[in-house]
Amino acid sequence: MEYQPIATIHNDFPTKFGLPRQSGLSEHLISQIIMEEPYRNADAFRGIEAFEYLWLIWCFDNMGKREWSPTVRPPKLGGNKRMGVFATRSPNRPNPIGLTRVKLLKAELNTPKGPVLTVGGADLMDGTLILDIKPYLPYADSVPDAAAGEYGPQYQQLLEVQIPDEVAALFTEEQLSALKEALSFDPRPGYQSDPDRVYGFRYGSFDVRFKVVDQKAIVTEAVPLSK
Structure with a gap:
């Protein structure tokens, strides 16, 4: 099974240290999504400006190759407590794929680089490859009071x-x-x-x-x- 990256994201964080650990924590962090050559088609973005938020599906590849592990030690939980990898957002996964919600600030569909999306709140390093872009639907995607374990706001x-x-x-x-x-x-x-x-x-x-x-x-x- 092979997937083709459709875009690359660019921002002020070239390394993962310092980068917000979750999407949406820093909507002032501005990034630009530049499409790869085969996908520089404005028609593929027709209607996107109607959405305030987007989902990005992306690759962990530029964070370094890691073998997956059934349990991990999340640094934010002190690095001593082991949790199941599927109960965390650790990059040590069977497939190096991430999911991020971003705020769509601007959609320029006819630039010299093709369609360019300016977004806020990404937790992605500069140069991260994007696999897909989907609209965020509040009525289906948001459960504000859902339990979040030790990752909750408290x-x-x-x-x-x-x-x-x-x-x-x-x-x-x-x-x-x-x-x-x-x-x-x-x-x-x-x-x-x-x-x-x-x-x-x-x-x-x-x-x-x-x-x-x-x-x-x-x-x-x-x-x-x-x-």
Whole structure:
């Protein structure tokens, strides 16, 4: 069985560390979906502007090849508790396929690159391959009060985010909002809590460095990446 990627997504997160762990957590994180050559047909998107949200089906391939395991240790749960892979969203799956809900911000169907979709809230790395795009239907796809185990909102402790003015000035308003949202959900694995440790991840053209002290994510610097 073979599947053909139909598009590639592009955004400011070239690595998985720092990236929001679930879709929709950071709708300020803007991405563009660029179609592959055989699918640059505006007719394939006729009517898409009527939908506010979309489902993306995509490949985990650019996160690195991993063998599937029947049980995994989700980092957000501390890295010590084992859960069944099918009870998690771990990438260690029999088939490296992900599902993401995004907000459709703009649909440009006749650009030099063919149809281009601008979306918010993706939890995908820059360069991720898209297998399919489907409309999100609230009446069928949403169950707001469904049980979510240890992933429910009552277990999500948001961090206060502090970014120095000199660092904030390096980003657009939209980029800054997305960065604050990403940091507020604490990118660290659940088993790391050293207040003196400095973490870093690539964001746009910078290496953003931060530490977490007393439930505060404190950005220490943003170092330009060498070209």
